[in-house]
Amino acid sequence: GSRCPFNSLNIRAISRGFACQYTVLHGRSSHVWYGCRGRFSKVHGPVAGRADWDDQDDMGSAGQVLVTGASGFVGSAVAKVLTENGFAVRAMVRPTSPRSQLGGVTEFAEGDLRDELSVRRAMHGVRYVFHVAADYRLWARNPNEITEINVAGTRTVMREALRAGVERVVHTSSVATFALRNDGAPVDETCPLDEANAIGTYKRSKVAGERLVQAMVAAEKLPAVIVNPSTPVGPRDVRPTPTGRIVIEAASGRIPGYVDTGLNLVHVDDVAAGHLAALHRGRIEIGRAHV
Numbered sequence: 001g002s003r004c005p006f007n008s009l010n011i012r013a014i015s016r017g018f019a020c021q022y023t024v025l026h027g028r029s030s031h032v033w034y035g036c037r038g039r040f041s042k043v044h045g046p047v048a049g050r051a052d053w054d055d056q057d058d059m060g061s062a063g064q065v066l067v068t069g070a071s072g073f074v075g076s077a078v079a080k081v082l083t084e085n086g087f088a089v090r091a092m093v094r095p096t097s098p099r100s101q102l103g104g105v106t107e108f109a110e111g112d113l114r115d116e117l118s119v120r121r122a123m124h125g126v127r128y129v130f131h132v133a134a135d136y137r138l139w140a141r142n143p144n145e146i147t148e149i150n151v152a153g154t155r156t157v158m159r160e161a162l163r164a165g166v167e168r169v170v171h172t173s174s175v176a177t178f179a180l181r182n183d184g185a186p187v188d189e190t191c192p193l194d195e196a197n198a199i200g201t202y203k204r205s206k207v208a209g210e211r212l213v214q215a216m217v218a219a220e221k222l223p224a225v226i227v228n229p230s231t232p233v234g235p236r237d238v239r240p241t242p243t244g245r246i247v248i249e250a251a252s253g254r255i256p257g258y259v260d261t262g263l264n265l266v267h268v269d270d271v272a273a274g275h276l277a278a279l280h281r282g283r284i285e286i287g288r289a290h291v
Helices: 074-082 116-123 144-164 200-221 242-252 269-283
Strands: 010-015 021-027 028-036 037-046 064-068 088-092 107-110 128-132 169-170 224-227 229-231 265-267
Touching: 028 229, 028 242, 064 074, 064 116, 074 088, 074 128, 074 269, 088 116, 107 116, 116 144, 128 144, 128 269, 144 169, 144 200, 169 269, 200 224, 200 265, 224 269, 229 242, 229 269
Parallel strands: 064 088, 064 128, 088 107, 128 169, 169 224, 229 265
Antiparallel strands: 010 021, 010 265, 021 028, 028 037
8 A cells, every 4th residue: 555645635534444534635526535543545546525526427417316215324324425415215114114304305205115015115216225124133033034135125126126217226235245364364346256155144145135236237137336335424323323333332331242353434414425426427337346
C-alpha cells in the first residue's frame, strides 16, 4: 500500500480498529482507503456520496423505483436517499412492517418475497429495483427461513425484474461473501468465498444469493449491479439489527466476554449513498461486485 495523504484533506473516519477505513474527500469525489498502523491502501476510485457528480449519466430520477425491505435498517436509508434525490419510491413491505422511517415514500406495496404474485404486483411499472430485503439473523431455530428469503426470495425478485423489463437492479449482498486472506491482509471484491466455506446459514445464504444473481447476469442478461456493504451502524436502527444489539449490549456492560476478532463498520447513510452510486456508476459484469 501507500501512505494516505492526510495533509490539507478532509478526512472522515468511518471505522477504527482491526481494519480501518477512511474516506478522503477531494472536492466532489472521494476515495476509500483501508489499512492499519499508518499504512493505507486505496482499493477503489471515486465514490459518489452525493448526486451532483460531474459525470452523472442518464440514469435519471424519472420513473418509479421499487425498494424491497424498505422498512428495514438499510432499506429505509436507501429509500431516504432516493427520495432526497428526486426519485419516486415504492416501498415493498409486509403488512405488519413499521413505516415510521419512510416519510418520503410515495407508495407502498404490501407483499412477501415468498409470494411471487405479490412481488410481481410490486414490480409493475417501475424503472429501477433496489433489492435490499434480507433475513439478517445470525441464528434461527429454523434455518430454512433464512434461506427462503435470502436465496429463493432473491430468485423471485430477479425473475420478476426480468419479466417486468426494469432498466437496472441494485442487489444488496454483503462483505460476508468474500473470503478472508491467510496473511491477514484486507480483502476486496476479487476474493470471492465458496459457499461451502461460509460459516453459518446467513453467510451461506448471502453467498448463494449473490452467485444466483451473477448466474442470471451471465445467462439471462439480468441488468443487475451487486453491492457488498459491510456492517452498518447509525440512526434509525429501531429493532435493532443483530449488529445494533451488540453495540447496545456492549455499551450497557451486558457482554460477559470478548473475542479477538475484527469488524468493519460503516455508517448506514454511507451505505445508502453507495447504493445510489451503484445505480449511476455500477458495472454490470459477470462476477463483478462493489464494496
